[in-house]
Amino acid sequence: MYRLKVTNRDNITKTRSFMTNVFSLGAGLVAIGILFAINKVNPFFAISEIFANSFGTMYGIKETITKAIPLILIGTGLTFAFRAKFWNIGAEGQMLMGAIFGSWTALTFGEFLPGFIIIPMMFIAGFIGGGIWGIIPAILKIKYSINEVISTLMLNYICAEFITMLIVGPWKGAERFGFPGTNDLPGSAVLNVIPGSRIHYVTLIITILFASILCVVVYKTKFGYEVRVVGENPDAGKYAGINFFRTTLMVMVISGGAAGLAGVGEIAGIHHYLGHPASISSGYGFTAIIVAWLAKLNPLYTIISGLFFAGILVGGDAIQISLGLPAATVQIVNGMLLVFLIMGDFFLKNRIRIQ
Amino acid sequence: MEDIIISVLQRTMIAGTPLLLATVGEIICERSGILNLGVEGVMSIGAVVAFIVTFLTGQPWLGVAAAIVAGMIISLVHAFASITLQANQVVSGLALTMLGLGLSGMLGKPYIGKPLAIKMNSFAVPFLADIPYLGKIFFDQSPFFFLAIILALVAWFFLERTQFGIKVRSTGENPTATETHGVNVSLIKYTCVLIGGGFSALAGAHLSISYSKSWIEGMTAGRGWIAIALTIFALWNPGKAIFASFLFGGIFVLQYLLQPLGISPNFLAMLPYATTLIVLLIISFKDPKKLNAPAKLGEPYKRGER
Numbered sequence: 001m002y003r004l005k006v007t008n009r010d011n012i013t014k015t016r017s018f019m020t021n022v023f024s025l026g027a028g029l030v031a032i033g034i035l036f037a038i039n040k041v042n043p044f045f046a047i048s049e050i051f052a053n054s055f056g057t058m059y060g061i062k063e064t065i066t067k068a069i070p071l072i073l074i075g076t077g078l079t080f081a082f083r084a085k086f087w088n089i090g091a092e093g094q095m096l097m098g099a100i101f102g103s104w105t106a107l108t109f110g111e112f113l114p115g116f117i118i119i120p121m122m123f124i125a126g127f128i129g130g131g132i133w134g135i136i137p138a139i140l141k142i143k144y145s146i147n148e149v150i151s152t153l154m155l156n157y158i159c160a161e162f163i164t165m166l167i168v169g170p171w172k173g174a175e176r177f178g179f180p181g182t183n184d185l186p187g188s189a190v191l192n193v194i195p196g197s198r199i200h201y202v203t204l205i206i207t208i209l210f211a212s213i214l215c216v217v218v219y220k221t222k223f224g225y226e227v228r229v230v231g232e233n234p235d236a237g238k239y240a241g242i243n244f245f246r247t248t249l250m251v252m253v254i255s256g257g258a259a260g261l262a263g264v265g266e267i268a269g270i271h272h273y274l275g276h277p278a279s280i281s282s283g284y285g286f287t288a289i290i291v292a293w294l295a296k297l298n299p300l301y302t303i304i305s306g307l308f309f310a311g312i313l314v315g316g317d318a319i320q321i322s323l324g325l326p327a328a329t330v331q332i333v334n335g336m337l338l339v340f341l342i343m344g345d346f347f348l349k350n351r352i353r354i355q
Numbered sequence: 356m357e358d359i360i361i362s363v364l365q366r367t368m369i370a371g372t373p374l375l376l377a378t379v380g381e382i383i384c385e386r387s388g389i390l391n392l393g394v395e396g397v398m399s400i401g402a403v404v405a406f407i408v409t410f411l412t413g414q415p416w417l418g419v420a421a422a423i424v425a426g427m428i429i430s431l432v433h434a435f436a437s438i439t440l441q442a443n444q445v446v447s448g449l450a451l452t453m454l455g456l457g458l459s460g461m462l463g464k465p466y467i468g469k470p471l472a473i474k475m476n477s478f479a480v481p482f483l484a485d486i487p488y489l490g491k492i493f494f495d496q497s498p499f500f501f502l503a504i505i506l507a508l509v510a511w512f513f514l515e516r517t518q519f520g521i522k523v524r525s526t527g528e529n530p531t532a533t534e535t536h537g538v539n540v541s542l543i544k545y546t547c548v549l550i551g552g553g554f555s556a557l558a559g560a561h562l563s564i565s566y567s568k569s570w571i572e573g574m575t576a577g578r579g580w581i582a583i584a585l586t587i588f589a590l591w592n593p594g595k596a597i598f599a600s601f602l603f604g605g606i607f608v609l610q611y612l613l614q615p616l617g618i619s620p621n622f623l624a625m626l627p628y629a630t631t632l633i634v635l636l637i638i639s640f641k642d643p644k645k646l647n648a649p650a651k652l653g654e655p656y657k658r659g660e661r
Binding site for chain 2: 035039087089140144145146147149150151153154155157158161162164165168169286289293325326327328329330331332333334335336338339342343345346
C-alpha cells in the first residue's frame with residue numbers, strides 16, 4: 001500500500017515560487033475551461049479570446065493598463081496590510097471614500113485653481129479619505145478586538161450607501177437631468193490621458209512610484225521590519241517592544257490611503273463625476289486581494305499580477321459580449337484562480353513523496 | 356395599529372430566518388476551529404439551486420434538498436483547502452465567496468426575473484395558530500421559520516449535550532489533545548464545514564423560494580457576512596443565535612418601517628451594517644474569557660506538531 005508522506009520544504013527558491021504560481025494559474029485555467037465546456041462554450045476558444053482581447057491588440061493593451069492602475073495601487077497597499085496579518089477586505093469602501101473626498105475637493109475648489117494645484121490637492125484628499133476609512137477598522141481591532149474582516153466589509157456597505165445618499169440627495173448635480181450623480185468636475189481637475197487611450201498617466205506614475213517606495217519600505221526600513229514581525233511573530237514583537245497599535249494604524253493608513261488614491265484616479269481620470277458606487281468600482285477592491293496574493297505580498301510584483309488580472313477583467317468583459325456569458329464570469333475566473341493559488345502554496349511549502 | 360405591530364413582528368421573524376440558519380451553520384463550523392468566510396457565496400449557491408430546481412420540477416422541497424447538497428459540495432473547496440492543505444482560512448473563505456457568487460450568477464442567468472409558479476406556502480400550526488396575536492406572529496409562518504428554530508435547538512443539543520458535540524468543541528479548543536484521545540480531527544472538521552455549508556445553502560433557499568420567490572444576482576445582500584458577525588454576537592451558542600438573528604431581522608424590517616417618515620432610504624439601508632459594528636463593539640466590553648471563542652479558531656492544524 002502506498003502512502004503519501006508530507007514534509008516541510010526548507011529552502012523555497014524564487015524560481016520554485018514563481019513556477020508554482022505559473023502552474024497554479026495553469027491548473028486554474030484548466031478548471032475554468034471545464035466550467036466553460038459545461039456551459040457549452042469551447043474552452044480553448046474562450047480562454048484564448050480572453051488573452052487575445054486583453055494583451056493581443058493595441059486597444060486591449062491600453063484598456064488593460066487603464067484597469068491595472070487601480071488594481072496595482074490597491075493591491076500594493078494590501079500587501080502591506082496582509083503582511084501585518086491585517087485582513088483588510090474593505091479596500092472597496094476605502095477607494096469609494098477616496099473618490100468622495102477627491103470629488104468634493106474638485107467640486108469645491110476646482111473652479112478657482114489651476115490643475116497643478118487642484119490635482120495634487122485631490123489626491124491628498126483622497127489619500128486622507130481612504131486612510132480615515134482604513135483607520136477605523138484598525139482602531140476597532142486593536143482597542144476593541146473586533147474582527148477586521150467583518151468591520152472592513154460592513155464599512156464597504158456603509159460607504160456604498162453613503163455615496164448613493166449623496167448623489168441622489170445633497171450632491172445631486174443640475175447637469176445630470178434628474179439622474180443620480182454630481183455635476184462634472186471642473187476642467188482643471190480632470191486628468192489628462194495618453195492620446196487615443198483612457199490611460200490617465202498621472203495616476204499611473206503615482207502607482208508605480210507608490211509600489212516602488214513601499215517595496216523599499218518593506219524590505220529596507222525599520223518600519224517595514226516591524227510590520228513583518230507583527231504579522232509573522234507577534235509574540236516576539238511584543239517582547240521587542242514594537243508598538244502594535246501604532247504599527248497597525250500606519251499600515252492601514254497606507255493601505256486605505258492607496259485605495260483612496262485609486263478612487264481619485266478613477267473619478268478624475270475616467271468618470272469625471274461622482275456617480276453610482278457600482279460604476280466607480282467594478283469590484284477592484286476585491287480583485288486586488290488576489291493581485292496582492294499572487295504577488296506573494298511583494299509590493300513591486302503587484303505591477304505584474306495587477307496587469308495580469310486587469311487583462312482578465314478586460315478579456316472577460318469582451319467574451320461576455322461575444323460569447324453571451326453572464327457578468328459573473330470574471331468573478332468565477334477570479335475565484336477559481338485564487339483557489340488554485342492557495343492550493344499551490346501547499347506544494348510550495350511542502351514536499352510530497354509516495355512511499 | 357395592532358395590525359401594523361403584528362405585521363412588523365411577523366416580517367421580523369421572516370427576515371431573521373435566513374440569518375439564523377446561516378449563523379447556526381457558521382457556529383457549528385467555527386466550533387470545530389474552522390473559520391468559514393464563504394457563507395455569502397454558499398448562501399448564493401443555495402438560493403440559485405433551490406430556485407432552479409423548484410422552477411423546473413415544481414417541488415419546493417426538492418429544491419431545498421438540492422440546495423443543501425450543492426452547498427455541501429461547494430463547501431468542500433474550503434474544507435479541502437483549509438483542513439487538508441492547511442491553507443490560510445481567511446483567503447480560502449474569500450475564494451469560496453467569490454466562486455459561489457460567480458457560479459450562482461452563471462447558473463442563474465437564464466432565470467433572472469422569472470417568477471416562481473409554485474411557492475412555499477406558509478404553515479399554520481394547528482390550535483397554536485389560533486392564539487390571539489402570538490399565533491399569527493409565531494405559528495403561522497414559512498416552514499423555513501420552524502425549520503430554523505428546530506435546527507438551532509438541535510444544534511445546541513448536539514454541541515452541548517452529546518459525545519459528538521464534545522468531540523467538535525475539543526477539536527476547536529485543542530486539536531492535538533483531541534487527536535491523542537483517538538478522535539479523527541480532520542474528519543470532525545470536514546463534517547462541521549459541510550454541515551455549515553448545508554445550513555448556509557438552506558438560508559439561501561429560504562431567500563429565493565420563500566422570502567422573495569424570484570432570483571436576482573446579489574440577492575443575499577451581505578446577509579452571509581452579517582451571519583459571521585452574529586456568530587460572535589451569539590457567543591458561539593446556537594441558542595443565543597435565535598435571539599441575535601431575530602433582533603437583526605427586526606433591524607431589516609425597521610428600514611422599511613421608517614421610510615415613510617422621510618428618512619433617506621440609503622441611510623436606512625446602512626442600519627443593519629452599522630448595527631453589526633455597534634453590536635460587536637458592545638460585545639468587546641465583555642470579559643474576553645467569557646466570549647467563548649474556540650481557542651484554535653482559524654489556525655491550521657498539522658498532525659504530529661506540538
